[in-house]
Amino acid sequence: MSAAAGKEVYNFQAEITRLLHLLAHSLYESKEVALRELVSNASDALDKMRFVALTDASQRDGATLEIEIRRNEEGGELIIADNGVGMTHDEMIANLGTIAKSGSLEFLKGLTGDEKKDVSLIGQFGVGFYASFMIADKVRVRSRSYREKAGHEWVSDGSGSFSIEPVEAMERGTQVILHLKESAKELLDEHRLKRILKDYSGFVSHPIKMADAQINDVKPIWVEPRSQLTAEQYTGFYQHLTHRTNEEPMWHLHVSADTPIQFHALLYCPPSSIERMGLGRSEHGLQLCTKRVLVQRECRQLLPDYLRFLHGIVDSEDLPLNISRESLQDNTVFRKIGQVLLRKIFDKLETIAEEQPEEFLKFWQQFGPLMKEGIASDFEHRDRIIKLMRFASSRNDDPRQPTTLADYVERMPEDQKQIYYASGFTLDVVRNNPNLEVFKQRGLEVLYLLDPIDEFLVATMMNYNDKPFVSIDAANVELPGDEPKPADEPKADGEEPSKPAKPEGNFGKVLTLFEEILGERVKEVRESKRLTDSPCCLVNPEGGVSSHLEKLMKMANQEFPSMPRIFEVNPKAKLIERLTSLVGNPENETFIKECGRQLFDNCLILDGTPPDPHAMVDRVRTLMEEAAAGRSSIIQ
Numbered sequence: 001m002s003a004a005a006g007k008e009v010y011n012f013q014a015e016i017t018r019l020l021h022l023l024a025h026s027l028y029e030s031k032e033v034a035l036r037e038l039v040s041n042a043s044d045a046l047d048k049m050r051f052v053a054l055t056d057a058s059q060r061d062g063a064t065l066e067i068e069i070r071r072n073e074e075g076g077e078l079i080i081a082d083n084g085v086g087m088t089h090d091e092m093i094a095n096l097g098t099i100a101k102s103g104s105l106e107f108l109k110g111l112t113g114d115e116k117k118d119v120s121l122i123g124q125f126g127v128g129f130y131a132s133f134m135i136a137d138k139v140r141v142r143s144r145s146y147r148e149k150a151g152h153e154w155v156s157d158g159s160g161s162f163s164i165e166p167v168e169a170m171e172r173g174t175q176v177i178l179h180l181k182e183s184a185k186e187l188l189d190e191h192r193l194k195r196i197l198k199d200y201s202g203f204v205s206h207p208i209k210m211a212d213a214q215i216n217d218v219k220p221i222w223v224e225p226r227s228q229l230t231a232e233q234y235t236g237f238y239q240h241l242t243h244r245t246n247e248e249p250m251w252h253l254h255v256s257a258d259t260p261i262q263f264h265a266l267l268y269c270p271p272s273s274i275e276r277m278g279l280g281r282s283e284h285g286l287q288l289c290t291k292r293v294l295v296q297r298e299c300r301q302l303l304p305d306y307l308r309f310l311h312g313i314v315d316s317e318d319l320p321l322n323i324s325r326e327s328l329q330d331n332t333v334f335r336k337i338g339q340v341l342l343r344k345i346f347d348k349l350e351t352i353a354e355e356q357p358e359e360f361l362k363f364w365q366q367f368g369p370l371m372k373e374g375i376a377s378d379f380e381h382r383d384r385i386i387k388l389m390r391f392a393s394s395r396n397d398d399p400r401q402p403t404t405l406a407d408y409v410e411r412m413p414e415d416q417k418q419i420y421y422a423s424g425f426t427l428d429v430v431r432n433n434p435n436l437e438v439f440k441q442r443g444l445e446v447l448y449l450l451d452p453i454d455e456f457l458v459a460t461m462m463n464y465n466d467k468p469f470v471s472i473d474a475a476n477v478e479l480p481g482d483e484p485k486p487a488d489e490p491k492a493d494g495e496e497p498s499k500p501a502k503p504e505g506n507f508g509k510v511l512t513l514f515e516e517i518l519g520e521r522v523k524e525v526r527e528s529k530r531l532t533d534s535p536c537c538l539v540n541p542e543g544g545v546s547s548h549l550e551k552l553m554k555m556a557n558q559e560f561p562s563m564p565r566i567f568e569v570n571p572k573a574k575l576i577e578r579l580t581s582l583v584g585n586p587e588n589e590t591f592i593k594e595c596g597r598q599l600f601d602n603c604l605i606l607d608g609t610p611p612d613p614h615a616m617v618d619r620v621r622t623l624m625e626e627a628a629a630g631r632s633s634i635i636q
């Protein structure tokens with residue numbers, strides 16, 4: 001220490017000199033980080049003052065605790081002033097000359113090296129103040145503690161030492177006066193400065209003023225008690241957060257916890273999913289604050305990826321300011337907050353589902369596809385997501401009145417061993433699937449899987465409540481044996497033989513002719529036990545994927561192999577009866593075969609798979625020619 005007329009000069013602690021060197025050489029310059037650190041220090045000083053005033057009546061002067069940002073364009077200076085607790089002479093030396101926090105040294109060691117490192121880590125180690133040397137070639141800190149009558153001025157150019165001297169007549173608080181480097185002069189631009197301040201400190205709970213105007217007009221409503229907030233305030237804040245000025249959130253969740261971890265969270269669900277509208281993947285909309293200072297936008301790690309559609313703010317005093325993205329996952333407080341929030345989100349969704357089913361349906365239509373991702377990725381909450389799942393079903397054919405899996409199982413006849421589903425791209429395709437006939441006839445409910453992800457999901461889930469999921473076009477469908485059955489229904493145990501012998505007689509001959517013409521396109525042609533009206537349908541051999549799933553797989557990978565299906569023919573259908581009667585005459589064989597081909601193509605069309613159009617058009621024309629030839633031209 002050296003002194004001249006009350007001016008003392010000190011050398012920085014060795015680590016600080018090293019840090020200052022690093023700031024100049026090894027870190028990416030970030031004007032935003034430097035400003036954020038200074039504003040958050042000012043905000044902390046105001047928080048402390050608020051506490052002092054609360055506990056000590058003599059310290060209450062009625063003045064508003066606030067931060068003021070002043071620009072001195074001529075002098076090239078930017079000033080961040082606050083009327084917080086201030087610092088005494090000794091505090092200035094200790095706080096602005098040494099590194100007190102443990103771990104800082106390791107941090108500094110980690111930063112040495114040739115590559116430039118992320119400067120946003122800096123505040124984590126209690127050295128945020130020094131970031132001001134990234135934007136300033138000289139920093140003056142004038143401060144008067146609430147405990148003292150006189151103030152002091154600390155000055156440094158960041159080159160290894162600082163001076164400190166008394167200043168008379170100073171208001172309580174601190175002014176950080178930055179003499180900006182040439183490269184940081186843009187901060188004197190009012191608009192640029194305002195934007196940075198608004199971005200990072202829009203939610204600081206103290207007023208931030210520039211030229212007497214308050215720039216952070218947003219009240220931190222998440223720290224207020226729920227009972228004191230109006231619906232308008234909640235909506236207004238949503239609009240502020242999302243910049244969607246005309247939009248109302250679908251629902252919000254306001255959580256305040258004190259023990260074991262203190263945090264406030266205000267989460268919003270938007271009214272619609274941008275992903276569903278095909279507008280790309282939504283970014284995580286959570287903002288992380290500590291003590292109301294924004295430390296991270298688009299915080300990805302707090303909630304699982306499938307909840308990326310939520311917007312909101314999470315604020316905890318127990319989190320270190322400026323925690324880096326990398327170290328978040330290792331932070332116990334952070335992980336605990338995530339767990340509590342997740343539990344609350346599911347509680348909220350379950351309550352909406354229970355008490356406002358229509359509202360819930362709106363939610364599920366928009367965000368169900370995203371939530372379902374969690375079934376495969378979030379084992380811990382899988383069951384809660386499954387509980388929320390909704391499916392249209394054959395019970396009413398109405399996707400607006402879907403069912404839960406629990407309700408479906410509840411309605412199942414006692415001896416129904418499987419959960420039946422039909423999948424397709426639209427309700428019409430699914431509803432017109434000929435395989436549905438037998439289920440409808442027997443009053444067995446079938447779930448409609450209309451979302452492309454659904455069939456993958458049931459494949460992952462395998463079963464629900466010990467009941468396996470089975471596609472209605474699968475060979476291993478088992479129907480309850482105790483239902484009243486037509487004479488030619490499957491055996492009592494519901495099992496169908498894997499390759500039944502062709503029936504005797506002309507119908508068997510029809511099946512053989514069909515098999516001859518369809519060749520490798522089918523695995524087998526056999527009599528159907530499941531059709532009632534339609535002449536034929538396609539069935540998936542046991543162990544094969546459903547036709548819908550095959551289509552989805554092909555969309556993702558064109559190489560995905562097509563699997564020949566079983567072609568089932570209904571002997572009671574009018575057309576098949578007629579074809580059976582034509583078998584006796586060998587001249588009809590070609591015609592029967594062509595009918596078989598066309599019937600097969602019809603099934604493909606119903607299934608949503610377009611057959612070869614040229615072959616089909618030619619065939620239909622030939623068949624119409626034959627039909628026309630058989631008609632009489634005489635009017636009867």
Ligand SMILES: Nc1ncnc2c1ncn2[C@@H]1O[C@H](COP(=O)(O)OP(=O)(O)OP(=O)(O)O)[C@@H](O)[C@H]1O
Nearest residue numbers: 041042045086095123124126127128129130174321
């Ligand atoms: N405007 C201010 N008013 C009063 N004290 C201040 C002010 N700015 C800084 N200080 C003091 O200087 C100390 C060092 O500040 P610095 O930004 O380097 O680290 P920190 O604020 O302790 O850590 P962090 O950035 O992680 O919060 C602060 O802890 C505080 O005691």
